[in-house]
Amino acid sequence: MxxxxxxxxxxxxxxxxxxxxxxxxxxxxxxxxxxxxxxxxxxxxxxxxxxxxxxxxxxxxxxxxxxxxxxxxxxxxxxxxxxxxxxxxxxxxxxxxxxxxxxxxxxxxxxxxxxxxxxxxxxxxxxxxxxxxxxxxxxxxxxxxxxxxxxxxxxxxxxxxxxxxxxxxxxxxxxxxxxxxxxxxxxxxxxxxxxxxxxxxxxxxxRQPLPAGGSETAPNAPGQLASHYAPGAPVRLGAHAAETGEILVGFGPVKGDLTLSASGDLVEAAASLFHILREADALAGPEGRIAFAPIPEKGLGRAINDRLRRAAAPR
Missing domain, CATH: 3.90.870.10 (DHBP synthase)
Structure with a gap:
């Protein structure tokens, strides 16, 4: 830059x-x-x-x-x-x-x-x-x-x-x-x-009391704990190929039904993350699952992986 x-x-x-x-x-x-x-x-x-x-x-x-x-x-x-x-x-x-x-x-x-x-x-x-x-x-x-x-x-x-x-x-x-x-x-x-x-x-x-609020699981403003953004479909991470019933979200060399970034660009992946989560959830439907290709644990990849881990957590 x-x-x-x-x-x-x-x-x-x-x-x-x-x-x-x-x-x-x-x-x-x-x-x-x-x-x-x-x-x-x-x-x-x-x-x-x-x-x-x-x-x-x-x-x-x-x-x-x-x-x-x-x-x-x-x-x-x-x-x-x-x-x-x-x-x-x-x-x-x-x-x-x-x-x-x-x-x-x-x-x-x-x-x-x-x-x-x-x-x-x-x-x-x-x-x-x-x-x-x-x-x-x-x-x-x-x-x-x-x-x-x-x-x-x-x-x-x-x-x-x-x-x-x-x-x-x-x-x-x-x-x-x-x-x-x-x-x-x-x-x-x-x-x-x-x-x-x-x-x-x-x-x-x-003209009324103002109690403290906020949520550990769904903060809607800065200054709270990290949010847990989960789609309706179960999420599997670190996938190199789709299993039966899965929508695969690719990254870089891992191709999928959708991709966070075909070129492996972490800025592009971050920019598309929430849109792709919603689109993959819609494609998966009520009985399907979502699999995400590995994302490097560096730079914006750390933030992407943090959100994906929360999306994949048991619920």
């Missing part, structure tokens, strides 16, 4: 960042919480590159950042409570987990295969300008290698991700320094992750 560019937070830098994002590249940008690692939330390949750049071990859900409430409402379904919180705390460090609109066009890697979307309207003026210039939602976890301290300055991003991403949009130090608060609003409000908006302020706006 080309060396990582450092872009000034002026009109030219923001225009360059937006052009890179439209081309499917990754750009780190400041929010009021921490620097986010942005990629087009509608582009499977771009989102897969986010996981690759971070060395993220699992396909956890990502937050979609938007330019305004109007954009958010084209992606997710807002009820009265969601609108009340958005009006009270947006723009700002609050993420809402809401029902995903089927027509939104969001990559399944952003939602980790769920029917909900984590969405946020950041307050940082540079983030706001970039989102307006880009004209769409940006998936953006913290711009640091997975497991490392979240970055609050551009040099933190460069220290961890230089050479792995296209550019860093330098907007100075982040004011809040901790990630956004995450609240799920269906069917009852739940606090999924403490963050930049205190729970007490949210409870005051909702």
């Amino acid at each position: 080309e060396p990582t560019e450092t872009l000034s937070a002026d009109d030219a830098g923001i225009a360059r960042a937006a052009a890179l994002l439209r081309a499917g590249q990754l750009v780190a940008f400041p929010t009021e919480t921490v620097y986010g690692l942005g990629g087009d939330a509608r582009n499977d390949q771009a989102v897969a590159r986010i996981f690759e750049a971070k060395g993220r071990p699992r396909f956890n859900p990502l937050i979609a950042h938007v330019a305004d409430l109007e954009m958010a409402e084209t992606l997710a379904v807002f009820d009265a409570q969601a609108r009340a919180l958005a009006q009270a705390f947006w723009p700002g460090p609050l993420t809402l987990v809401l029902p995903l609109r089927p027509e939104a066009g969001i990559s399944a890697l952003v939602t980790a295969g769920h029917d909900t979307l984590a969405v946020r309207l950041p307050a940082h003026p540079v983030a706001s300008a970039l989102l307006r210039a880009f004209g769409g939602p940006l998936a953006a976890p913290s711009a640091n290698p997975s497991g490392r301290v979240s970055p609050t300055r551009a040099d933190h991003v460069r220290a961890g991700l230089s050479g792995r991403i296209a550019a860093v949009l330098d907007g100075g130090a982040c004011a809040v320094g901790v990630e956004s608060t995450i609240v799920s609003l269906g069917p009852e409000p739940r606090l999924l992750r403490p963050g930049g908006v205190p729970a007490e302020a949210l409870e005051a706006a909702l």
Whole structure:
């Protein structure tokens, strides 16, 4: 990959960042919480590159950042409570987990295969300008290698991700320094992750208690334990050929009924994983099984294998 560019937070830098994002590249940008690692939330390949750049071990859900409430409402379904919180705390460090609109066009890697979307309207003026210039939602976890301290300055991003991403949009130090608060609003409000908006302020706006929530088996936002995405059909791993009643999903030299990547490209495999799981499940039917060819345990292969092991676990 080309060396990582450092872009000034002026009109030219923001225009360059937006052009890179439209081309499917990754750009780190400041929010009021921490620097986010942005990629087009509608582009499977771009989102897969986010996981690759971070060395993220699992396909956890990502937050979609938007330019305004109007954009958010084209992606997710807002009820009265969601609108009340958005009006009270947006723009700002609050993420809402809401029902995903089927027509939104969001990559399944952003939602980790769920029917909900984590969405946020950041307050940082540079983030706001970039989102307006880009004209769409940006998936953006913290711009640091997975497991490392979240970055609050551009040099933190460069220290961890230089050479792995296209550019860093330098907007100075982040004011809040901790990630956004995450609240799920269906069917009852739940606090999924403490963050930049205190729970007490949210409870005051909702006029009701906000209990802690989240799921070990099906997290629908970052900051929870890894999800278990399982198709209806049983899954067998490490297959070089299909057995009777199996749909074989190939990779590289192992050919199948479907393939994650005929060329053995792990970014392509990651980008197609959730789509292929669903397609294979439909082909297998109620009595069938799914077999997956071996995936190398390196780079994005670790994340792919993590999800496949969970899909294959006894249930």
